[in-house]
Every structure is written in structure tokens, then in C-alpha cells.
Amino acid sequence: MWFKKPYLLIFAVAITGCFQSLAANNSHPPSSKAVIDLTNQSLTKSVELNNQWEFYWNKLLSPQDSTTKGSVLVDFPYDWTKNIDGKSYPSFGYATYKVTVLLPKNRKTLLLAVPEAYTSYKLYVNDKLEASNGVVGTNNESSVPYWERHTVVVPPGIDTLRLLLQVSNFSHSKAGVKSPFIIGDRDHVLLHEKQSASINLILTGCMIMGGLFFIGLYLLGKRDKTIILFALFSLIYSYRIIGTDTYVLHSIIPNISWHLTIRLEYLTLFIGIALFSLYTLHLYPKDIRPFVVKGIYTISGIFSLATLCLPPLYFTQLITPFLLVMLFSLLYVPYVYIKAYRRNRPGAIYTLMSSFTLLPVFAISLLHYWTLIPPYQLVTFICYISFFFLQSLALSHRVSFALKNAKRIAEEGFEAKSEFLSNMSHEIRTPLNAVIGMSHLLLKSKPTQDQKEHLDVLLFSANNLLAIVNDILDYHKIEAGKISIEHVEMDVTTIANYVVRGLELAAKEKGLALNLTIDKALQNKVIGDPTRTSQVITNLVHNAIKFTDKGSVDVSITVVSQAKTTITLAIQVKDTGVGISTENQGLVFERFEQAGSSEFNGPRGTGLGLSISKRILELQNSTLYLKSVEGKGSTFFFEQTFEKGEEINEINYNLEPVNENLKPFEGICILLVEDNPMNVLVAQRYLEGWGATIDVASNGFEALHKYDDSRHRIVLMDLQMPILDGYEAAKKMRKTGVTKPIIALTANLATEIETQIAAVGIDDYIIKPFLPKELFKKVSQYAIEQQQSEEHQLI
Structure with missing residues (x-):
């Protein structure tokens, strides 16, 4: 209840005092002209003691002092550097706050939650010192700043609280109290305090673990600067969660230096914004203006340097101008992400969504900083988790995209290597076909025993060279x-x-x-x-x-x-x-x-x-x-x-497939399509030696004109030829109605051509360099099949 007229205030205090004196023997009449009446509230939930309090500037009153001279009524919480009723005070100084709180009867144990103050305080409850932060003094030498939240137990039976708060500040640009006192049912207030601390600890742990994960990803990966910048941002900004607002870190590490933590509080803000702007620049360099990022991290760098070098009185005043930088970043980052999304950048959908989760966080932070709204920790927690999760997805998508590109490049390189090896194999196999073929022909011409042994070694060496080529491919x-x-x-x-x-x-x-x-x-x-x-x-x-x-x-x-x-x-x-x-x-x-x-x-x-x-x-x-x-x-x-x-029988070095006196292919005319003269010579010598008649075409185009369906029984077709290769020649032959067997002669590996030759209608293949028995076997097989087919048609 606020009492804005003095005579009404006096009347209310008197009535309330009489009522309390009649109600309980342990009650004391309120000694303060600022009274908060909670007698009609159940206090099952928490209530903020944000009514008017008495304020005494440059006075450190003790509980025994009953004077009210020199006091003014202020809306609590009260920063005495703010202009109130045309009057404000310098930040450096000391003061006392007083209020009387009237409590209801028949209640459970209550808990009074006491926030931090700028920058040290002592709290007396019913004339007893119950909580303190740092050392309250009347000058810089006797005052020691410190921030930590405390709670005071209010047992049943006490219906009046006389609160006296001494505050001194000789360090910060702000002074007084920034957050309200809270009183309520002990279990409810404790639950709220624990929830608040737990949320901050969980969020801090998530950010630290995420930061360490991305550092590991950076060290073990491609050393992408985007990843390390986000990792550093996560680690640095995690201090903002645990080391500010509720100051959980100060409870974990009691008596930690205030001058250290206040610098860390501001440094992590300035450096965090700079790192995030650099992260966005490296994430989408083509969608952001570099001079904008340069401006942000230059300002952040200057402010960080000031934080390191100047006393808190000065660098704590930088927060207000820096809020403009934060507000600009808050609007500019979504603009960049929208551009990236419209240009189909990797992971842009996730970064765009994350920017929208960040908007409520900064809005709540700013409004809470200006004491316009509560901190809404649960909403902030959900938004922070969503933001870091979505940013992690964006980075994961970036890494995945890079891996896919690397895989594609590797596959292209693998294909190029495979093509090179295949071409090399073909080029080596072609002359080897002539070497092996001529060696077999020489063996057929009744050499002497010495010549035969030499030819055997030559033939084996040629085959061994072929095996080496094959093994390189293998x-x-x-x-x-x-x-x-x-x-x-x-x-x-x-x-x-x-x-x-x-x-x-x-x-x-x-x-x-x-x-x-x-x-x-x-x-x-x-x-x-x-x-x-x-x-x-x-x-x-x-x-x-x-x-x-x-x-x-x-x-x-x-x-x-x-x-x-x-x-x-x-x-x-x-x-x-x-x-x-x-x-x-x-x-x-x-x-x-x-x-x-x-x-x-x-x-x-x-x-x-x-x-x-x-x-x-x-x-x-x-x-x-x-x-x-x-x-x-x-x-x-x-x-x-x-x-x-x-x-095992006796070794037969001569691998001639048929008796040289027989002519099994007599009467068979074969169209040999081959552009290499040596290969033509080898195949022609073998086939003519077995009685076949050979017509030669040097390329596929010539083969189409030379082919005679009434004359040719089989077509032996090289696959790689100038003008028109064997694939296209076979395809055109089949389209014109040619049904005779077409056998490919190729230096390619079987696995490389099986699908292709089947698609163009080629019946079979012989891999060069070929053995005489292999050539004989394939030609004999298709010649017999062709003869049986013709005989069946005549019947």
C-alpha cells in the first residue's frame, strides 16, 4: 500500500500499530513511517516488497536509531543515482533504507530473499544482523564490494519485520538496490531459488560442453574458423549465464574477487558480441557487409580494452551505449540470415530460426535490465537452448556439406585415377597383344629347342608384364x-x-x-x-x-x-x-x-x-x-x-589349340574390325591358319560399308577406334537388322565393358592380349551356333 499524503500515512500507521499490539504480545509498534501491510495476504506464494521505503542519504543508521529526520520516501528498489522528484545523488556514497512489514497470523515459516546491492550491504531484521555482502563503509578504504544473494528465515509467530538496510558504494557507476526483496512461503521461495540456480547451471554446462565439442571438432577437422569462433563464443558467453544477474558463480566460489568478476561480466559481453559478429562473417561472408562487422568488433575491442584498464566507475558506464550496438546486431543478424536463406546457403534455415529465438532473449534482457519486467528465466532458458541447438545444426550442416564436397571431390579424383589406369592398361595391352601373339606364332613355326626355350621365356615375361599391369589395377x-x-x-x-x-x-x-x-x-x-x-x-x-x-x-x-x-x-x-x-x-x-x-x-x-x-x-x-x-x-x-x-601331365609349352594340319574354320568368313595393324596381323595369321577367310575394316564406319550379311558369319570388333568406335558401329548394325554374332576385341577389363556391350547388342568379348586357344574357343563356339541356327531355319 502506498501512502502519498502524510496525514493519511500517520493515521494508517497508528491504526495498524494499535491492531498489532492487541493481536500479539511479541509485536512491536512500527518505528518506520514506511509500512508494507501484508496481513491480508496468505503468502503461500512469493511477494515483492517493492513499496515505498524510507531512504537516508549519507547515513548509516543502526537498529537502535529511531530518528526519521532527513529521510525521504522512495520507490523500492531504488538506485540513488536516478533522478527522483528532481533530485539525485552521486554514485559514490552510503545510505540507509528502512521499512516495516506487517505479516499475517497463522502462517507457515517464511523466507526473505535478499538480492545483491551496489556494492555492499548489511541487512538488520528486527534489530538483528541477518545478511551482509562485502563490507559497508563510509569511504573507499573502509568499503569492500561484493555481490551474492542471501535468504533469511522468518519463523511463525513473528508478525512484524523491521528491515534496516545499510548500503555503501565506492566502486560502481550505479548505487543502491536494483532488485526487490521477496518474501513468501519458505518451500515456494526455496523452490524458486533452486529452479533459478538449476536453470543457470544447466544452461552454462550445455554451453561449455558445446564449446568444448566444437573445439575438438576444429582441432580434429579442417580447422574451419567458423567452428572455432562459435566454440569460443559459447565458452565466453557461458559466463554471462552463471556470473551475472543471479550470480550463481559467487555462491559456488565464495569471496571471489568482485573486481575480477565485474570485469569478466563486462568483458564477456563485449567480446561475446564481437566473436558472434566474426562468426556470422565467416559463416556467410557473401551475405554480410565486412565493414559492419569491423565496426562491431572495433567498438567491442575498445570497450574491452577500457574494461581491462579503467576502474569500474568508468567502464560500467559503457553498458548504455553498448546496448545500441547490441540492438543493431539484434536487427542486423536476422537480416543477414534472411539473405543467406534466400540464396540457399548451407544451414541457413537453421541460423534464420535461431535468430528468431534470440530476439526474445535480448528483449527480456534489456527490459529486465531497465527493471521493467521480471527475468522470465524459463523462457530465456528455452530460447537459449533453442538458439545454440539451431546454431549447432547449422554448423553440423556446414561440416556435413564440406564432407560431402570432399567426398565428391575424392570420388571425382578416384574416377579420374580409375580412368587413367584404365587408359594406361589399354595402351599397354595393345602392344602386348602383338608381342604375345607373335610369340605364339613363332612357337608354331617349329623352332629349335634353344629357340623354343627363349620364346617360352619371352612369352612368360610378356605375360608377367601383363600380370603386373593387372596387379596395379588390382x-x-x-x-x-x-x-x-x-x-x-x-x-x-x-x-x-x-x-x-x-x-x-x-x-x-x-x-x-x-x-x-x-x-x-x-x-x-x-x-x-x-x-x-x-x-x-x-x-x-x-x-x-x-x-x-x-x-x-x-x-x-x-x-x-x-x-x-x-x-x-x-x-x-x-x-x-x-x-x-x-x-x-x-x-x-x-x-x-x-x-x-x-x-x-x-x-x-x-x-x-x-x-x-x-x-x-x-x-x-x-x-x-x-x-x-x-x-x-x-x-x-x-x-x-x-x-x-x-x-599333372607332362608340361606342354606350346598352347596351340588345334592340330596344325586341320582347318576347322574353312569356309567361314569373318569381318575383322581393328585399327591397329599389328593386332590385325596377329589375329589374321591365327584365323587364316585355322582356315578362315578374313576381311579387314580399320574403323566402325568402314565396317558398316564392308559388312555383307550373305558372306560374313562373325564380326570381330575392336571397341576403341577412330571415326566410329565399336560401340556405335555395333549399335548401328543391330538397328539395320544384323543378327550375326558380334564379338568385341578389347584391351579394357571385362568389368569395365560388360554392361556397355550388352546395351549395344554385342554378344561376347575377348580381352587383349588373348591366347590362341581363347580366340579359337570363342570363334568356334559362335561359328557352330550360327551354323546350327541357319540349318534350323532351312528345316
């Missing part, structure tokens, strides 16, 4: 997880013989003995991948020769065990070379790593051989092992279990 496939292992019949004995004979010259040039020992118990071919097996053995033998200067390299194949359908072989390559130290033995299986002796001065190579061998064996459920002593040599070995094939 290593690329291994990394991509796309490698496949063949399961065909192979002769391990023949493979090992070819490897040794192919590398025998290299061993002789270094004066080394290259020995091969094969267990006589090995009497069967096995089911496996001959290309992979040959590559592994070749890599191991070649590696042994390279790192051995004297002595020998011994290759052995031993039967470990065998059953009716399976056999386990141990394949070992032992040398007397430089050896490998124990600490370096693990490195030899890493790609591009070589761990030979430091004394070895020979060629080092690429370091891929052992790594490829190890991975190929792992794909076949085997493991490559190493035993080595530095200076004495190394032994590489592995065991592998195979399914048994047919028994």
Missing part, C-alpha cells in the same frame, strides 16, 4: 574394395617353373644361384587364381634377387597336407641377402616402404610388391610371413589350401 581395386579372385584350374608347378626361368637371367647377372625345389607329393593341379599366384611368387623371387649380392635364392613348394579333395601347400622363397632388422620387419608389408639394410645400395623400386602380395594372399585366406636376420638373409613364406584339380 591394387587400386583392393583399396576400393572391388577386387575379385578367380577360381580356375592352374598348375602351380608350371607357374613356379616359369617364374624361375623368367628371372634366371637377372640372378645370373648378379652371380646368384636360383634354385627351385618342388615336392614330389604334388601331383595335382589346383583350383585358384593363376594370375595372382604368379604375381605373388614373382614379387617374392624378384625381391629376393634384388636384395641379395652373393649366395643363392631358393624357391620351394612343399605339400603340408592333403586330403581327397584338398591340398595345403607351403611356398617359400629364401635368400642369403642383406636381411632385415627386427624393428623394421613390420614395415616391409606397408606400401611404398622398404626396410632393407642400410648398407644396401641397389635400386629400391616402388615398394609395392610385398604390399600387393600380402593383400592378394589375405583375400585368399592366407598370410605372408617373414623370418629374417640382418646380414644373413630373409625367408618369405605362406601356406595356402586349394581344392584339387586333375592330375
Whole structure:
């Protein structure tokens, strides 16, 4: 109840005093002319004691002082630097506030919540000191500032509270009391206090953990400045939650320096706004004016420097002009986010939504700062959580977007590498086709035994080069997880013989003995991948020769065990070379790593051989092992279990598919479409040797004009040709009604072309360089099928 006329005030006080004296023996007549009558309120909820209080400037009254001289009635809470009734006081000084509170009867225990004051106080309740902050003094030397909230228990039976509050300030630009006293049911007030503290602690914890998370993301990621700026903003601004308003931090750390915390309170505000403006600039650099951000962080920097260098009296006055900066930022940031959203920037929808959650926070903060509304902590908490959650989504979307871009670039690079390797493979395979084909033709021309052995080595070396090309591509496939292992019949004995004979010259040039020992118990071919097996053995033998200067390299194949359908072989390559130290033995299986002796001065190579061998064996459920002593040599070995094939017969180095005196393709005319003269020569020699008639076209366009449906039984079509490639030529042939078999001749890998050739109507393919028996098999198959089809049509 406010009493604005003195005679009414005196009358009310007198009546109330008489009533209280009759009501209770422990009551005291109010000694104050400011009275708050709560006798008609239940106080089950909290009530603010924000009526008029007596105010005594430059007086520190004690509870025993009953004088009312020199007092004025002020609306509490009261900052004495504010102009009231044309009068204000300097911030530096001291004063006393007094009020009498009349309480209802038959009530529960009450709790009086006492806020902080500028900048120290003593509170007497019914002449007893119940709460204090800092040290109240009459000058700067005797006064010590401190802020912390307190509560005072009011037990049942007390119906009058005489409150006397001494306040002194010699530090801050404001003075007096900024928040009202609150009284109410103890449980209700305690619950409110705990809820307030809990909200602040939870929000602070969320911001700190979020900040630390984004710092980790920055350190372990691409070092995106946007992420580290938001992380720093979260960590710095978290102090604003726990170290201001309700000052929970001061309760957690009692007696913490007021001069430190007041600087942190202002610094975190100034630096926080600067960091957020820089964060927005890096988040959407094309949608924000850099000079605006520069202006914001320049002002923030100046204010922060002032906070560090000046006394609180001066830097605490900066809050009012800085509110204009905050208000501008509050309006400008949503404008930037709207522009970013309209331009489809990554995560702009989340930042735009977050800006709208921030508007209520700043509105509540400003209005509460001006003491126009309560703090509305729950609303602020929800808005803050929403803001940081949405900003986190925006950053996560940014990281995700960057990862998608990186993945796309990596995939494009992978595709480019794949295309390069495919093209390289094609270019190497094309001349290899001529080398292998001519070697087979020479073997067919009845060479002498010496010439035959040389041709066998030449043929094996060419095939080995082809295997190396294939393995480079396979290593690329291994990394991509796309490698496949063949399961065909192979002769391990023949493979090992070819490897040794192919590398025998290299061993002789270094004066080394290259020995091969094969267990006589090995009497069967096995089911496996001959290309992979040959590559592994070749890599191991070649590696042994390279790192051995004297002595020998011994290759052995031993039967470990065998059953009716399976056999386990141990394949070992032992040398007397430089050896490998124990600490370096693990490195030899890493790609591009070589761990030979430091004394070895020979060629080092690429370091891929052992790594490829190890991975190929792992794909076949085997493991490559190493035993080595530095200076004495190394032994590489592995065991592998195979399914048994047919028994091994005498080795036949001549792989001619048919008897040379027979002409199985006589009467068959084939259209050969090939632009490489050497490949034409090889295919033509084979096919004509088997009795076929060959017409040659050098490109797809020429093939369309040369094709004669009544003459040609089969079309052999190269895929990569000038003017018109094999794909388009086959497609046009099918459109014109050609039904004869079209077989692709290609240096590409089968996995690269199977889908494409099926789409254009090509029936089958032969991979170059091809073996004579493979060419014979495919042509024979389709020639027979074509003949049976024609005979069926005649019937």
C-alpha cells in the first residue's frame, strides 16, 4: 500500500500499530513511517516488497536509531543515482533504507530473499544482523564490494519485520538496490531459488560442453574458423549465464574477487558480441557487409580494452551505449540470415530460426535490465537452448556439406585415377597383344629347342608384364574394395617353373644361384587364381634377387597336407641377402616402404610388391610371413589350401589349340574390325591358319560399308577406334537388322565393358592380349551356333 499524503500515512500507521499490539504480545509498534501491510495476504506464494521505503542519504543508521529526520520516501528498489522528484545523488556514497512489514497470523515459516546491492550491504531484521555482502563503509578504504544473494528465515509467530538496510558504494557507476526483496512461503521461495540456480547451471554446462565439442571438432577437422569462433563464443558467453544477474558463480566460489568478476561480466559481453559478429562473417561472408562487422568488433575491442584498464566507475558506464550496438546486431543478424536463406546457403534455415529465438532473449534482457519486467528465466532458458541447438545444426550442416564436397571431390579424383589406369592398361595391352601373339606364332613355326626355350621365356615375361599391369589395377581395386579372385584350374608347378626361368637371367647377372625345389607329393593341379599366384611368387623371387649380392635364392613348394579333395601347400622363397632388422620387419608389408639394410645400395623400386602380395594372399585366406636376420638373409613364406584339380601331365609349352594340319574354320568368313595393324596381323595369321577367310575394316564406319550379311558369319570388333568406335558401329548394325554374332576385341577389363556391350547388342568379348586357344574357343563356339541356327531355319 502506498501512502502519498502524510496525514493519511500517520493515521494508517497508528491504526495498524494499535491492531498489532492487541493481536500479539511479541509485536512491536512500527518505528518506520514506511509500512508494507501484508496481513491480508496468505503468502503461500512469493511477494515483492517493492513499496515505498524510507531512504537516508549519507547515513548509516543502526537498529537502535529511531530518528526519521532527513529521510525521504522512495520507490523500492531504488538506485540513488536516478533522478527522483528532481533530485539525485552521486554514485559514490552510503545510505540507509528502512521499512516495516506487517505479516499475517497463522502462517507457515517464511523466507526473505535478499538480492545483491551496489556494492555492499548489511541487512538488520528486527534489530538483528541477518545478511551482509562485502563490507559497508563510509569511504573507499573502509568499503569492500561484493555481490551474492542471501535468504533469511522468518519463523511463525513473528508478525512484524523491521528491515534496516545499510548500503555503501565506492566502486560502481550505479548505487543502491536494483532488485526487490521477496518474501513468501519458505518451500515456494526455496523452490524458486533452486529452479533459478538449476536453470543457470544447466544452461552454462550445455554451453561449455558445446564449446568444448566444437573445439575438438576444429582441432580434429579442417580447422574451419567458423567452428572455432562459435566454440569460443559459447565458452565466453557461458559466463554471462552463471556470473551475472543471479550470480550463481559467487555462491559456488565464495569471496571471489568482485573486481575480477565485474570485469569478466563486462568483458564477456563485449567480446561475446564481437566473436558472434566474426562468426556470422565467416559463416556467410557473401551475405554480410565486412565493414559492419569491423565496426562491431572495433567498438567491442575498445570497450574491452577500457574494461581491462579503467576502474569500474568508468567502464560500467559503457553498458548504455553498448546496448545500441547490441540492438543493431539484434536487427542486423536476422537480416543477414534472411539473405543467406534466400540464396540457399548451407544451414541457413537453421541460423534464420535461431535468430528468431534470440530476439526474445535480448528483449527480456534489456527490459529486465531497465527493471521493467521480471527475468522470465524459463523462457530465456528455452530460447537459449533453442538458439545454440539451431546454431549447432547449422554448423553440423556446414561440416556435413564440406564432407560431402570432399567426398565428391575424392570420388571425382578416384574416377579420374580409375580412368587413367584404365587408359594406361589399354595402351599397354595393345602392344602386348602383338608381342604375345607373335610369340605364339613363332612357337608354331617349329623352332629349335634353344629357340623354343627363349620364346617360352619371352612369352612368360610378356605375360608377367601383363600380370603386373593387372596387379596395379588390382591394387587400386583392393583399396576400393572391388577386387575379385578367380577360381580356375592352374598348375602351380608350371607357374613356379616359369617364374624361375623368367628371372634366371637377372640372378645370373648378379652371380646368384636360383634354385627351385618342388615336392614330389604334388601331383595335382589346383583350383585358384593363376594370375595372382604368379604375381605373388614373382614379387617374392624378384625381391629376393634384388636384395641379395652373393649366395643363392631358393624357391620351394612343399605339400603340408592333403586330403581327397584338398591340398595345403607351403611356398617359400629364401635368400642369403642383406636381411632385415627386427624393428623394421613390420614395415616391409606397408606400401611404398622398404626396410632393407642400410648398407644396401641397389635400386629400391616402388615398394609395392610385398604390399600387393600380402593383400592378394589375405583375400585368399592366407598370410605372408617373414623370418629374417640382418646380414644373413630373409625367408618369405605362406601356406595356402586349394581344392584339387586333375592330375599333372607332362608340361606342354606350346598352347596351340588345334592340330596344325586341320582347318576347322574353312569356309567361314569373318569381318575383322581393328585399327591397329599389328593386332590385325596377329589375329589374321591365327584365323587364316585355322582356315578362315578374313576381311579387314580399320574403323566402325568402314565396317558398316564392308559388312555383307550373305558372306560374313562373325564380326570381330575392336571397341576403341577412330571415326566410329565399336560401340556405335555395333549399335548401328543391330538397328539395320544384323543378327550375326558380334564379338568385341578389347584391351579394357571385362568389368569395365560388360554392361556397355550388352546395351549395344554385342554378344561376347575377348580381352587383349588373348591366347590362341581363347580366340579359337570363342570363334568356334559362335561359328557352330550360327551354323546350327541357319540349318534350323532351312528345316
